[in-house]
Amino acid sequence: MASINTEYGRDLRKYGGFDFNACYNCGTCTAVCSLSTEEDSFPREMVRFSVLGMEDDIKSSLKPWLCYYCGECTTHCPQTANPGELMMSLRRWLTSVYDWTGLSGLLYRFLPATVTAMILAAAAVIAFSASRDFNLPEIMKAGHYFEMIAIGTVLAVIFIPNLIRMWWFTMLKPGIKVPAANYFKAAADLFIHMFTQKRARDCEDNNFRWLEHFLLVIGYLALLFTTVVLDWFSSSSLFVIILGYLVSAIVFIVTIDFVSGRIRKKKEVSRFSHASDWMFVVWLVLMGLSAFAVRLFIDLGWLENNLWLYLLHLTVLVQWALIIVPFGKWTHFLYRSFAMYFHSVKSQVK
Numbered sequence: 001m002a003s004i005n006t007e008y009g010r011d012l013r014k015y016g017g018f019d020f021n022a023c024y025n026c027g028t029c030t031a032v033c034s035l036s037t038e039e040d041s042f043p044r045e046m047v048r049f050s051v052l053g054m055e056d057d058i059k060s061s062l063k064p065w066l067c068y069y070c071g072e073c074t075t076h077c078p079q080t081a082n083p084g085e086l087m088m089s090l091r092r093w094l095t096s097v098y099d100w101t102g103l104s105g106l107l108y109r110f111l112p113a114t115v116t117a118m119i120l121a122a123a124a125v126i127a128f129s130a131s132r133d134f135n136l137p138e139i140m141k142a143g144h145y146f147e148m149i150a151i152g153t154v155l156a157v158i159f160i161p162n163l164i165r166m167w168w169f170t171m172l173k174p175g176i177k178v179p180a181a182n183y184f185k186a187a188a189d190l191f192i193h194m195f196t197q198k199r200a201r202d203c204e205d206n207n208f209r210w211l212e213h214f215l216l217v218i219g220y221l222a223l224l225f226t227t228v229v230l231d232w233f234s235s236s237s238l239f240v241i242i243l244g245y246l247v248s249a250i251v252f253i254v255t256i257d258f259v260s261g262r263i264r265k266k267k268e269v270s271r272f273s274h275a276s277d278w279m280f281v282v283w284l285v286l287m288g289l290s291a292f293a294v295r296l297f298i299d300l301g302w303l304e305n306n307l308w309l310y311l312l313h314l315t316v317l318v319q320w321a322l323i324i325v326p327f328g329k330w331t332h333f334l335y336r337s338f339a340m341y342f343h344s345v346k347s348q349v350k
């Protein structure tokens, strides 16, 4: 028998803004959702589970990740129960469930904790720089090493254990028996969904938004590759320098459009913004802009006299790498890709 947590609704509200208790179960949201199918029907079911406090059923479900938040369901909901935002809030909640450290849930629910973590990260950058007598080449070298160490550590200490937990909650614990070969057969789907997010194109009227997301993913990964592997800030290769300018500009321009969409609130998808949504887009803007400016100052020979610019970039980078990537909205990119993969693995046994 499904277990009921009567406090679940109250907990879930800390992860987003909506009134799912207003739902009278009409099913309009599921009928209008372009991504809902007979086998994987949502979001009405998830709204019911949330109202009834069926926490374990939500925990074992991949459905919140199958939603790409086009907002159609919310537009048509006669009760303004905001099912689209409920699905988003469930994704935030699931992120906190998968995270073994508990930090994800804390940062989502308690904004002062996020602000404190951001301030501590900034203070660590200043303290480290002071310990090196604000020597620019030394700080830049350390910044480059930090990028490599942070990526490896976050992957090994946070992401791999959390993905194992996700697999446990969604595949193993519910008793889904799948031949091991299915995991290999479906492996291509993991990368296809991770890099293209092609399912988002099936959302109604969503092609431009999909294109922006696609450009952002490619631009962001290319920026990561250019700065970490090709060492953009120290490179003298014209190809690497131009590539870095190009990809940082892409990240900046696309995210500026996301920020302006959230300010204008014209589309359903940007009508409600959780603090984590703001943080994600604003930090991406800052990453793209500050990286672009640092390289420009290097090329103009101005950086030595403007150390503050590199310290600003490094602070944004440290906050991004240690807070937003492992515990914030960035994880949705990872978990959604794996959800599509697990979904594909499961689909093969039907």
Ligand code: SF4
Residues within 6 Å of the ligand: 022, 023, 024, 025, 026, 027, 028, 029, 030, 044, 047, 076, 077, 078, 079, 080, 081, 082, 083
């Ligand atoms: S459309 Fe609104 S009221 Fe109807 S089932 Fe969906 S959330 Fe509930």
Ligand code: SF4
Residues within 6 Å of the ligand: 029, 032, 033, 034, 035, 036, 042, 043, 066, 067, 068, 069, 070, 071, 072, 073, 074, 083, 084, 087, 203
């Ligand atoms: S936001 Fe869009 S994809 Fe998500 S459940 Fe609603 S209609 Fe479906």
